[in-house]
Every structure is written in structure tokens, then in C-alpha cells.
Amino acid sequence: MSLTLRQLQIFLAVADTGSTSAAAGLIALSQSATSAALNELETLLSAQLFDRVGKRLVLNDNGRLLLPQARQMRDAAAGIARQFAGADPSVSVSLQIGASTTIGIYLLPQILAQAVRQHGPSIPQVMIANTADIAAAVAEFRVDIGLIEGPCHEAGLLVEPWLADQMLIVAAPSHPLAQLRHLLSFAELNQAGWLLREAGSGTREAVEQALVPYLHYLRPAGEFSNSEAIKYGAAAGLGIACLSHVVVADLLASGQLVVLDTMLPPLQRNFYLIRQAKKVLSPRLSGFLELCRQARHAPA
Known part of the structure; x- marks a missing residue:
């Protein structure tokens, strides 16, 4: 007996649903046939x-080892079927894009709009999560590519520097540190209460x-699961924060936040494009990657 694609499809359905009965409904088989397979x-x-x-049924270590390989084989088989059926890959392939929170909210929508203008009305499916979760999703073939805002610690991924991001230290105008008329020292910043993202966040x-x-x-003066909450928490006077310029630009313009002048050097981080080293690039995925790369040269 040899390994079949159908067995892997059934395995993936069970992994996704947690039972053979639920999986049977996804793959149009009886529960007994699903269990047998x-x-x-x-x-x-x-x-x-x-x-x-x-x-x-909960994946054990053997199942987790098989999972990304099974997904890769399923995707490759689907690509072969589309190719020889004469389907237009720019229309039929639904991209799965993963983005960490800041990128997903503030930068990705413009790239998606450009993709729709160039490649048709099908909008890629988007997963927004923190950097660690996006990197894991790329490693396991759950998304085609990832756009992340922190270092990547997953093995087996290709990591490409993408954009440079300016980080600013901000506070409400009424915050005591915002009232000082000198460069804030390290000691003064050390004593301040900081509003921070959760562990695993690229920010x-x-x-x-x-x-x-x-x-x-x-x-820590508070920990939040997204930068929007931190931004408005800082504006409300809950503490100071270090956030991306793209996140706080609106509240800086309205005067609800101010940039604190400090003795720190300019703060900058990199955004990255990541993909599985074994990922086969479809024409549409290659086109989307190129759109992302073009964003490096777009005017701010």
C-alpha cells in the first residue's frame, strides 16, 4: 500500500475539524470511510x-510533523490541476497573506488595493496576528507569505528585509514628561510607566x-494586544509608548499625542517579507511579492 493524496486530504480535514465525523462532511465521505482512511x-x-x-482527535507530535508537508502536497496537487485544466491562475488562485498587526492595519490595505487594480477583483484572504503567530503560519504553509514587523525565529523560512519603520516615543500633552523643556534622560525614561504590546508581538x-x-x-504601566489600544491609552494619559510613526501620525496631527524629546538615538526597525523555503511561487504570488517590493520605493 502506498501513500495517497486522498489520505493526506482526509488527515488535513481531521486536523482542521477535530473529528472524523466533522471531517467527513468536508470531504463528502461517510464517517466510517473517513475513519478507515x-x-x-x-x-x-x-x-x-x-x-x-x-x-x-488532537494532533500529537507525529501529526504536527506531518501537517506542513501534507499541506504542501495538497497545494502542489491543486496547482497542477489548475494548470492542466487551463484555468487562469490570476483569477482562480486565492492567495493567503499573513500580516502582523501594524502592517495589516496600516500598510497592507494599500497593497491589496493595488493588487486588485492589477490582477482582478479577487482579494487575497488575510490573517492578522502578532509576528510569532504569522511566522508559525508561514512555516506550516497555512499562509503563502507573511509580512512581519519583528525578528523571525522560525526555521526553514526565507526572510527578506522590506521596509524601514521609524519608531517614536509619545505621550499625552498633559503627561509630566511632556511638560519638561529639556532632553529627557535615560533615568527619567527608566522611571516612566510604559504601555507595551503582548509577548510575541514584533512591536x-x-x-x-x-x-x-x-x-x-x-x-510596564499596561499591556495591550494591539497598538491602537496603546495609542489611545497614551493619549488618555495612562503612560508613555514607543510606537511606529504610521500608527500615531493621526493623533500627532490632531495634538492628542506629542513626541517626547529624549537623549536616545533615532529609533528604527525593519519590516520583513517571509515565506517558506519550500513554497512554490505561483504567478499571482510572484506578482504580489513584486507589489510589496515596489512599496519600498513608494513616496511616504
Whole structure:
């Protein structure tokens, strides 16, 4: 008996749904046939792929090892089918784009609009999460490419520097540090309360890498899961924050935030394009990557 694409499709359906009965509904098989196919696959591989937890099937370490390879084979087979069916890949392929929060909210919509103008009305599906989650999704073939705003720690990915991003330290005009008329010292910044992103966020890691060498420690005044909350928290006087210029530009223009003058050097971080090293680039994905690269030269 040899490994079949159908067995891998069934495995992926069970992994996505958590049961053979739910998977059967996705792949138009009976529950018994789905269970039999999964058992055949596990027998063929001489390994259990799921832990049985009550009525649910939960991927174990064997299953997690197989998961990205199974997704890669499924995607490759779908691409072959489209190619030889004469389908137009620019229309039929639905791209899966992953973006970390700042990029997904502030930069990606303009690139998507350009993609629609050049390649037709189909808008890619977008996953927005923190940098660590996007990198994991790219590594596991759950998204085609990722646009992230922090260092990438996943193995097996191609990482391409993309855009430079200016970071600013901001506060409400009424904040005590905003009232001072001198360059703020490291000691003054060290004593301030900082509004921070959650662990795993590219913004959190970039802020810590930029500031901790000078301040040694950031005293948290609050932790938030997105930069919008931090921005408005700073405007409300809850603390100071280090955020991307693209995030705070509107509140700086309206006067609800001010940039603090400090003894720190200019703060800058990089955004990155990431993709799986084994990912096969379709024409549409190659075109989307090129649009992203063109954004490097777009006027600010």
C-alpha cells in the first residue's frame, strides 16, 4: 500500500475539524470511510497522528510533523490541476497573506488595493496576528507569505528585509514628561510607566531591543494586544509608548499625542517579507511579492 493524496486530504480535514465525523462532511465521505482512511494512513506510517481526547482527535507530535508537508502536497496537487485544466491562475488562485498587526492595519490595505487594480477583483484572504503567530503560519504553509514587523525565529523560512519603520516615543500633552523643556534622560525614561504590546508581538520585541540597552528595564504601566489600544491609552494619559510613526501620525496631527524629546538615538526597525523555503511561487504570488517590493520605493 502506498501513500495517497486522498489520505493526506482526509488527515488535513481531521486536523482542521477535530473529528472524523466533522471531517467527513468536508470531504463528502461517510464517517466510517473517513475513519478507515485515517487508520490506513497511520498504519502505513507506523505512527499515531492524533491523541484521542474524549470524542476529539488532537494532533500529537507525529501529526504536527506531518501537517506542513501534507499541506504542501495538497497545494502542489491543486496547482497542477489548475494548470492542466487551463484555468487562469490570476483569477482562480486565492492567495493567503499573513500580516502582523501594524502592517495589516496600516500598510497592507494599500497593497491589496493595488493588487486588485492589477490582477482582478479577487482579494487575497488575510490573517492578522502578532509576528510569532504569522511566522508559525508561514512555516506550516497555512499562509503563502507573511509580512512581519519583528525578528523571525522560525526555521526553514526565507526572510527578506522590506521596509524601514521609524519608531517614536509619545505621550499625552498633559503627561509630566511632556511638560519638561529639556532632553529627557535615560533615568527619567527608566522611571516612566510604559504601555507595551503582548509577548510575541514584533512591536514589543522591537521596542525592547531598541530601548533596553539604554534604559535596562521598561516599567510596564499596561499591556495591550494591539497598538491602537496603546495609542489611545497614551493619549488618555495612562503612560508613555514607543510606537511606529504610521500608527500615531493621526493623533500627532490632531495634538492628542506629542513626541517626547529624549537623549536616545533615532529609533528604527525593519519590516520583513517571509515565506517558506519550500513554497512554490505561483504567478499571482510572484506578482504580489513584486507589489510589496515596489512599496519600498513608494513616496511616504
